[in-house]
Amino acid sequence: MDKFIGKWANPLDDSLLEQSARRGKQYDFDQIAEDIKEKLRFEKNDVVLDVCCGNVALTKRIAPLCKKIHGVDFSATLLKTAEKIIIEEGISNLETHLSDAMKIDELFPAGTFDKAYCYFSFQYFSPEKRELLLEKLLRVTKPGGIIFIGDIPDKTRMWSFYETKFKFYRERISHILKGKEGECDLGWWVYPQEIQAWGAKHKLNVSILKQSEKLPHAHYRFDVLIQKTN
Ligand SMILES: C[S@@+](CC[C@H](N)C(=O)[O-])C[C@H]1O[C@@H](n2cnc3c(N)ncnc32)[C@H](O)[C@@H]1O
Numbered sequence: 001m002d003k004f005i006g007k008w009a010n011p012l013d014d015s016l017l018e019q020s021a022r023r024g025k026q027y028d029f030d031q032i033a034e035d036i037k038e039k040l041r042f043e044k045n046d047v048v049l050d051v052c053c054g055n056v057a058l059t060k061r062i063a064p065l066c067k068k069i070h071g072v073d074f075s076a077t078l079l080k081t082a083e084k085i086i087i088e089e090g091i092s093n094l095e096t097h098l099s100d101a102m103k104i105d106e107l108f109p110a111g112t113f114d115k116a117y118c119y120f121s122f123q124y125f126s127p128e129k130r131e132l133l134l135e136k137l138l139r140v141t142k143p144g145g146i147i148f149i150g151d152i153p154d155k156t157r158m159w160s161f162y163e164t165k166f167k168f169y170r171e172r173i174s175h176i177l178k179g180k181e182g183e184c185d186l187g188w189w190v191y192p193q194e195i196q197a198w199g200a201k202h203k204l205n206v207s208i209l210k211q212s213e214k215l216p217h218a219h220y221r222f223d224v225l226i227q228k229t230n
Pocket of ligand 1: 003004020021051052053054055057058072073074075078099100101102118119120121124
């Protein structure tokens with residue numbers, strides 16, 4: 001079985017939106033990519049990392065703005081779509097790696113990236129793995145570089161997402177009984193304070209960002225920008 005499709009996402013068709021667990025007219029890759037560009041302000045010599053790049057629907061929109069971009073994902077199905085896009089659209093500076101995100105520090109030497117981001121994916125990492133992933137992202141980012149974690153489900157706003165508390169607890173109990181990963185169907189909810197506390201421990205400049213109201217998840221998700229100071 002694929003590590004993502006059939007486990008976390010059950011697409012109704014092969015569209016890039018369905019493949020990346022986005023269903024509905026509210027989703028627009030151009031709009032999301034514009035938001036990431038605004039946050040990361042890519043420069044033409046930047047070497048960039050997209051962790052959990054999926055089918056590269058967002059990565060391919062960032063690629064023209066930088067020197068080189070690496071996408072890492074553990075879904076063979078999504079990377080197959082990614083490779084098709086890369087060939088068909090002739091994107092020469094985008095390279096994908098079929099790998100668990102927890103191995104980025106084995107794939108890339110320390111201080112490789114000017115900018116690294118992980119979008120709409122942090123929810124699939126347990127609390128222990130989240131901390132480790134942040135450590136690894138920090139290691140592969142250059143001093144002075146920037147890390148962006150986008151579209152994180154905010155545990156302080158959980159009840160803006162679920163219509164009823166019953167719905168959440170039903171999912172929660174089902175995950176426990178079936179021994180499924182994640183605290184619910186969406187994965188894990190994250191307290192912004194968790195990332196702030198991690199940043200404080202490393203003496204990093206961490207900004208918790210409110211999402212633009214134009215984005216479809218603004219009512220229950222947040223973004224984080226981390227500056228690697230040295
Ligand atoms: C909802 S999709 C988002 C994809 C892309 N970032 C986007 O916004 O379109 C989540 C992605 O995270 C990937 N993923 C989740 N856990 C992962 C892990 N431990 N290692 C690598 N990829 C992972 C999945 O395979 C999937 O492609």
